[in-house]
Amino acid sequence: MTADSTAAASQPQEGNVSRSASAGRETNPGRDGQADGAPVADVLLSLRGISKHFGPVTALDDVNLDIPAGRVTALIGDNGAGKSTLIKVIAGIHEADHGEIYWSGERVAIRTPHDATQLGVATVYQDLALCDNLDIVANMFLGVEIRRHRLLDETPMELKAKETLAGLSVTSVRSIRQPVGSLSGGQRQSVAVARAVMGDAKLVVMDEPTAALGVSQTAMVLELIQGLAASGIGVIVISHNLIDVFSVADHMAILYLGRLVSAGPASDYDRQSAVEIMTTGASSERQNGAPAAI
Ligand SMILES: Nc1ncnc2c1ncn2[C@@H]1O[C@H](COP(=O)(O)OP(=O)(O)OP(=O)(O)O)[C@@H](O)[C@H]1O
Numbered sequence: 463m464t465a466d467s468t469a470a471a472s473q474p475q476e477g478n479v480s481r482s483a484s485a486g487r488e489t490n491p492g493r494d495g496q497a498d499g500a501p502v503a504d505v506l507l508s509l510r511g512i513s514k515h516f517g518p519v520t521a522l523d524d525v526n527l528d529i530p531a532g533r534v535t536a537l538i539g540d541n542g543a544g545k546s547t548l549i550k551v552i553a554g555i556h557e558a559d560h561g562e563i564y565w566s567g568e569r570v571a572i573r574t575p576h577d578a579t580q581l582g583v584a585t586v587y588q589d590l591a592l593c594d595n596l597d598i599v600a601n602m603f604l605g606v607e608i609r610r611h612r613l614l615d616e617t618p619m620e621l622k623a624k625e626t627l628a629g630l631s632v633t634s635v636r637s638i639r640q641p642v643g644s645l646s647g648g649q650r651q652s653v654a655v656a657r658a659v660m661g662d663a664k665l666v667v668m669d670e671p672t673a674a675l676g677v678s679q680t681a682m683v684l685e686l687i688q689g690l691a692a693s694g695i696g697v698i699v700i701s702h703n704l705i706d707v708f709s710v711a712d713h714m715a716i717l718y719l720g721r722l723v724s725a726g727p728a729s730d731y732d733r734q735s736a737v738e739i740m741t742t743g744a745s746s747e748r749q750n751g752a753p754a755a756i
């Protein structure tokens with residue numbers, strides 16, 4: 463029995479996901495890329511049969527996964543399981559060798575980071591890629607500065623930066639003109655997320671967002687993640703910290719040696735079962751909440 467049943471993965475998600483405004487309009491991608499007409503109102507991103515090889519290494523092997531809007535999906539797995547490769551496929555850094563990607567039910571090609579950004583995918587990498595010597599506003603607008611008569615137009619940038627941080631309930635920052643190098647780890651993570659969502663992000667992907675953080679900063683970032691999902695954004699979180707994972711995740715997706723061996727509502731797992739699946743790849747009973755074909 464394998465967990466990669468497309469039939470299973472193509473089912474609408476179980477009842478704990480929000481209904482999008484476009485409910486009923488979308489169609490359900492099958493493995494052959496043809497819509498079969500079944501509504502998948504909640505699903506923002508669907509991966510079907512995604513494979514990726516690096517020379518002889520199979521980093522991803524026929525991965526099928528649905529990512530809902532307005533919910534947090536935790537992507538977990540042991541070292542080398544393929545988590546980073548999967549998010550790099552979604553972010554347009556690596557192109558899959560095989561497989562199809564659907565965005566709100568429509569087949570799309572994500573070949574470059576620009577393609578991903580255009581769709582509304584925002585990725586926050588572990589190193590955050592912030593410039594310590596620049597302040598919060600400059601970091602948030604790095605490369606997308608607002609200019610007036612070729613000069614930087616600071617006022618609208620400050621307003622937008624403030625508004626975005628306030629929208630994320632980030633209140634602990636003293637001044638948006640503070641250099642990012644002077645911020646705490648949690649605040650830095652918040653600035654990176656604010657930069658990511660400032661465009662019209664519909665899906666935020668975060669790689670190990672709490673890895674370097676202390677207890678209170680971790681709590682702040684987990685709250686931020688839940689806030690993103692509550693605002694309707696789909697969130698994918700990669701984390702090795704299962705305490706954090708279980709405190710925010712609505713859905714789980716577990717990779718083992720490049721295969722998606724288990725996926726479903728987080729309430730169906732506990733830490734023990736998740737660790738067992740991560741380390742043995744043993745569970746093949748479900749994928750995205752539906753029983754896999756035998
Ligand atoms: N650019 C690359 N070139 C060659 N092999 C790669 C490359 N990127 C990843 N791999 C290989 O693909 C497999 C999956 O790697 P990946 O980085 O996706 O794992 P991961 O789940 O993110 O692991 P970790 O938890 O250690 O970050 C590994 O065997 C890795 O060595």
Ligand SMILES: [Mg+2]
Binds near residue numbers: 545546547
């Ligand atoms: Mg990784």
